[in-house]
Amino acid sequence: MTTATTAGAATGAATRADYCVIACAEAWRDNGEVLASPMGLIPSIGARLARRTFSPDLLLTNGEAFLVGPDGATEGWLPYHRHLTMVTGGKRHVMMGASQIDRFGNQNISCIGDWEQPARQLLGVRGAPVNTLNNPVSYWIPKHSSRVFVERVDMVSGVGYDRAAAAGPSATRYHRIPRVVTNLGVFDFETPDRSMRIASLHPGVTVEEVRAATGFDLGGIDAAERASTREPTPAELRLIREDLDPRATRLREVPA
Template identity: 30%
Template sequence: MDLDYTTSELMAVAGARELKDGEVVAVGLGLPVVASFLAKRTHAPHMTILFELGVIDPQPVEPGVGLADPRVWYRANVLSSFVDILGSVLHHGRVDVGFLGGLETDRFGNLNTTLVGDPRGKFRHMIGSGGANDIASCARRTIIIMRQEERKLRESISFITSPGYLSGGSRRAEAGLRGGPSKVITDKAIFGFHPETRELMILSVHPGVTLDEVRSTMGFAPLVPDPVTATEPPTAEQLRLIREEIDPERMYMG
C-alpha cells in the first residue's frame, strides 16, 4: 500500500538514514533536528546529538523557534559552551557528521548562508555562519539538506560561507581540510559526490519525481548514473514518529 507523505517528511527520513548508531552528530535547526531525533528513536539509539551553543543530547518535549529556545535544551546531558562543543568535540575531530542547511550550494558542495548578490557590489546580507563554517571545516563528513530550486543549486554561488570541495578534485585536502560533504538531500533527489572529481552526482530520485524535473530545477548539470534508482520512501513507523512524537505541531516540517 502506498503511504501519503510530504516531501519534507521524505527529506527528514532520508537524512535519518544517513546517520549510523554510535555516531556523534552536530545539528543545525529545522529538518536536521527531525532527521536526527528520528534516527535516534529508530536505528541509532546510541547516537549523540550536539547543538553548537553547548547542548549535548537533549530530549525536547516541545519544538523550539531555534537553538536559542530553551525548549530544545530540555533534558540535555550537558549544558556547556562553544569551546566545549565546537572546540573539544568538533575541532578536536570527534564529530562524525555535520548536518547543515543553506541558501545556496554549488557543484562541489560549497555552502552559502551569508549573502545573495555581489559581495563587492549590491547584495542582501542574510545570516552568516554561526557554527556552520566550523562544522563544514572540522566534521568527518557533512550532509546538506535544502529545497531544490535553480536559484539555490547554482553553478557559482555568491559567497562560500562553509567550504565543500572548493573547486573540486583534491583542492579541499590541499587547503588543509579533512572530511567534506557526503550527501545533498533535496525535495527532488539525493546526491553524492564523485570520488575523484568531487562533482555533484545523482544517487537516487524521489518517488514521483522525474529525472528531467531534477535537472530542470538546478543551475548546472549533475553527473547522472545509469540506471537511476528511486529513493526509498518513508515507512509507516517513521511517519508516525515524526507526526506524533517528534514534530506534532509541524513546526519544523512546514
C-alpha cells in the same frame, strides 16, 4: 494549516515531507557517538528519528550547554570547551542550509552578488568554514531551484571538495560532505572528481524536473532512473507522526 491537511499527515501513505525526514535521518546512519547538529525543522526531526531507531549512539544538544534525548529530556552536560573539541576533531556531523551551493559543494550563506557591493546581505559566513573543514557537513535545502544550485557561488562560506583539495591535507583531514537533501531528492559527491551527483529521487520526481531546477550538469542521471529515496517503515512513520512531529509542522517546509 487546515484540519484536513493535518489529519492527512497523520494517516495514510508517506508524504514528500516524510521522505525528506527519512533522507535527513539517513545522513547520521552508522555515525556512532558523534554530536548531531541539525539546523532546520526537518533535519531536527530526522536527527531525533535516527537516534530513536538506527543510530542510538548519537548525541543531541539543546544548542546551549546540555545533551538531550529525542524527547528533549536532559541527558548530560556539554560545556563549551568539550563542544569545541568535538567540532575540531571530526566528532560532530552538522546539517546546514545553503542560499547557494555549487557542483563541488561550496556553500554560500553570506551575500548575493559582488562582495564589494552585494545585491542582498544574508546571514554572513558565521561558523561555516570551521564546520566544513573540521567535521562532516551535510545540507538541507527545502526548495530545490537553479537560484540555489548554481554554477559558481557568489561567496564561499562552506568549503567544497575542490577548494579543500587545493588547500591541502590540513583542510581535507576531516572535510566530508556526506549528502545534500532537498525536496526533490538526495545528492552526494561519490564521483571521481568529487562533483555532485543524484543519489536518489523522491517518489514522483523526474530527472527532467531536477535538471530544470539545477544550474549545472549533475552526474548519476542513469542511476537516478532506478534509484528512489528509501520509504519510511510503518514504525518510522508512527514515530514521525505521533511522537516527533504530531502537529505536522514538517509540511510547512515541504507541503503535501
